[in-house]
Amino acid sequence: MPIHLHQDLDRLAKEILSLGALAEEATNHAIEALIHRRADLAESVLSGDDRIDRREVEIEIECLKMLALHQPVAADLRYIVAILKVNSDLERVGDLAVNVAERALYLANHDPLDVELDFPTMGELVKRMVRDCLDAVVRRDVEVARRVIQDDDKVDEINRAMFDILEATMQADGSTVKRAVHLLSASRHLERIADLATNISEGVIFMVDGEVVRHQPELYE
Amino acid sequence: MPIHLHQDLDRLAKEILSLGALAEEATNHAIEALIHRRADLAESVLSGDDRIDRREVEIEIECLKMLALHQPVAADLRYIVAILKVNSDLERVGDLAVNVAERALYLANHDPLDVELDFPTMGELVKRMVRDCLDAVVRRDVEVARRVIQDDDKVDEINRAMFDILEATMQADGSTVKRAVHLLSASRHLERIADLATNISEGVIFMVDGEVVRHQPELYE
Numbered sequence: 001m002p003i004h005l006h007q008d009l010d011r012l013a014k015e016i017l018s019l020g021a022l023a024e025e026a027t028n029h030a031i032e033a034l035i036h037r038r039a040d041l042a043e044s045v046l047s048g049d050d051r052i053d054r055r056e057v058e059i060e061i062e063c064l065k066m067l068a069l070h071q072p073v074a075a076d077l078r079y080i081v082a083i084l085k086v087n088s089d090l091e092r093v094g095d096l097a098v099n100v101a102e103r104a105l106y107l108a109n110h111d112p113l114d115v116e117l118d119f120p121t122m123g124e125l126v127k128r129m130v131r132d133c134l135d136a137v138v139r140r141d142v143e144v145a146r147r148v149i150q151d152d153d154k155v156d157e158i159n160r161a162m163f164d165i166l167e168a169t170m171q172a173d174g175s176t177v178k179r180a181v182h183l184l185s186a187s188r189h190l191e192r193i194a195d196l197a198t199n200i201s202e203g204v205i206f207m208v209d210g211e212v213v214r215h216q217p218e219l220y221e
Numbered sequence: 222m223p224i225h226l227h228q229d230l231d232r233l234a235k236e237i238l239s240l241g242a243l244a245e246e247a248t249n250h251a252i253e254a255l256i257h258r259r260a261d262l263a264e265s266v267l268s269g270d271d272r273i274d275r276r277e278v279e280i281e282i283e284c285l286k287m288l289a290l291h292q293p294v295a296a297d298l299r300y301i302v303a304i305l306k307v308n309s310d311l312e313r314v315g316d317l318a319v320n321v322a323e324r325a326l327y328l329a330n331h332d333p334l335d336v337e338l339d340f341p342t343m344g345e346l347v348k349r350m351v352r353d354c355l356d357a358v359v360r361r362d363v364e365v366a367r368r369v370i371q372d373d374d375k376v377d378e379i380n381r382a383m384f385d386i387l388e389a390t391m392q393a394d395g396s397t398v399k400r401a402v403h404l405l406s407a408s409r410h411l412e413r414i415a416d417l418a419t420n421i422s423e424g425v426i427f428m429v430d431g432e433v434v435r436h437q438p439e440l441y442e
Contacts, residue, residue: 064302071292081285081305088306167402171395177388184402 026097033104045101052094145201247318254325266322273315366422
């Protein structure tokens with residue numbers, strides 16, 4: 001590998017990690033804001049999203065420059081294209097964290113609903129998936145990537161259970177509807193963050209093995 | 222431009238258009254299924270999604286081959302990278318059409334809610350946005366792309382209005398909750414299809430002008 005390409009790939013890895021750290025922090029803060037009714041943390045997620053958006057644009061431009069300058073092939077080409085996709089997925093994670101934070105802000109300013117929802121477990125899983133998928137990207141670690149894909153099923157299950165509980169709550173008492181709809185949304189947005197961590201992990205497997213695992217769920221069931 | 226690259230770019234345009242046509246058809250059928258309570262149309266969206274998924278993978282592999290083989294620069298490089306993103310966005314449009322179709326299927330099998338929702342206008346807008354963003358991609362037409370971005374505001378507004386109406390419906394009558402939650406989801410998924418058409422249109426502007434319009438909302442307000 002030419003030395004300049006090698007250096008540029010190293011720098012790109014650092015840059016995507018730093019964007020990943022921002023997306024991970026936004027996700028963690030949004031989850032904490034939701035669970036602990038912390039309006040201040042929710043606000044910090046809202047005000048931090050601009051930075052994530054700017055970093056995404058910068059990294060995309062960087063990737064295009066590298067493709068044009070080094071004209072990489074095989075594994076290096078797959079790596080840069082994978083980073084382009086991870087980049088776009090991380091920006092979406094940031095947007096979803098904003099959505100969760102907006103729900104958390106509403107909920108923090110209203111009486112809590114007296115209902116048992118497993119946001120703590122869901123939150124731990126989603127936080128771990130985001131952290132793991134970034135590890136998988138940087139260490140090109142297929143085993144970690146496959147673990148993320150498995151975790152996604154657990155998140156889906158918790159999301160479905162929350163839906164049932166919240167629907168029953170709304171049916172029993174109309175005064176809960178607005179808060180329950182915000183909670184439904186928060187749960188769904190967390191589930192979509194988990195989906196994006198799964199996407200990113202599938203990208204890692206593609207990058208390392210050239211194997212396309214998207215749309216082949218039977219491999220992971 | 223070398224003649225082989227020229228031919229390959231033409232073929233790529235045809236391929237992304239054919240994927241776009243599948244995603245557009247899925248969207249249209251899901252909307253019709255929702256509005257006219259057509260379980261048969263909903264089923265056809267569900268069974269058609271595999272084909273969209275397979276086409277996405279094929280086009281991605283095609284793009285990687287073109288990058289490796291032709292090592293394009295400048296406008297051609299931006300075009301291929303833009304197609305990679307459009308490809309991934311169209312696959313997500315297909316997934317969202319499946320989500321809408323699943324809601325439509327549930328609703329078609331239950332009594333209609335007696336509530337005034339403007340799915341026809343929302344549906345027309347979303348269908349037009351998907352069609353227009355594909356036109357914008359193939360004709361590299363920045364004007365059409367900008368129109369799509371403007372339409373997105375109208376869809377957001379209808380989505381918000383539906384939320385208010387459905388929340389009030391659930392508050393007034395607990396027996397409406399399940400159906401109203403399905404309608405909320407359908408509205409939100411349509412709104413996300415509109416977001417993806419907007420993404421694709423922003424990609425066209427980047428491809429043609431090299432201008433990054435994402436995260437610069439002031440340009441379109």
